[in-house]
Amino acid sequence: MLAQSNIRLNNYWGSAQYINPAFIYDKYEAVFSMAARKQWLGVSGSPITFFASGSTYIDNLNTQLGLIAIQDKVGYTSVTNLDLTYAYALKMGQDWQLHLGLGLNYQNLSYDMSKVKLSDNNDPTAYENLLTESTFNSDIGIELTNKSLRLGVSSLNLFSAFDNSHKYQTNTNFIYGRYRRMSNDVLNLGFGLCGIQYSNMYQAEFNMTGYFKGSQRSGLEETPDLFDVGLFVRTGTEVGLIFGFDLSKSIHLSYSYDYNLTGINQKSVGTNEIILTYNLTKKPVCHNCWY
Secondary structure, three states: OOOOOOOOOOOOOHHHHOOOOOOOOOOOEEEEEEEEOOOOOOOOOOOOOEEEEEEEEEEHHEEEEEEEEEEEEEOOEEEEEEEEEEEEEEOOOEEEEEEEEEEEEEEEEEEEEHOOOOOOOOOOOOOOOOOOEEEEEEEEEEEEEEOEEEEEEEEEEEHHHHHHOOOOOEEEEEEEEEEEEEEHHHHEEEEEEEEEEEEEEEEEEEEEEEEEEEOOOOOOOOOOEEEEEEEEEOOOEEEEEEEEEEOOOOEEEEEEEEEEEHHHHHOOOOOOEEEEEEEEOOOOOOOOOOO
């Protein structure tokens, strides 16, 4: 009934909150993102997915609160997911942090009856299995991270692994590592490796991204990225390109394209995805100022 085994972005390295509730944006006061994905362009009824998220980090509590909304349309079916997330950062020395995350989500499965075509429209039993349904699910994750390295494990739609009534989205498990060189050099490289399991399917994905900076700044001030270009390979059946750049100091636009090397490429010209991210910069704290 549902064409997608699991719902996720291509460019989850830029928005890892979508695959792990333990991912924390502690660099910013708040982060908001919107994304749209059209899978298998050219195939009738292929998935169209919309994403939106917002999170805020509370420094004095070492806590991040987040909200994720996803709508996935496949043919005449539609899955809506609203996910509340909580993450806690445990500081381990000067450089390392351990992040623990939980998510509780509400999921709704509905049908666009205008797209349903039946051989007998007068059959009273034809729509018995096409009723709107809803349920609750849960996510859990953990991350170990420093300035350059990020290691994580997560399980999404955890209830689906134990109860058949929670099958609107498949239980999906991730294990990943991501390294990015952080310097004021013109080019910094990043590498990511991710293993993904859902049902009896296993995937591996490798990603390499180059981050390009403008003119170097003196001292310890960090030079912001101007744009980034990346490539990824997924289980030998898909290859893709990711490109992103800053529209302003706070807004980042990212586009990705991937091409499937299996038989579906005879009907599809690939998958397109776009993400817009807004980062709310932290205000400096002045302990000697009057307000």
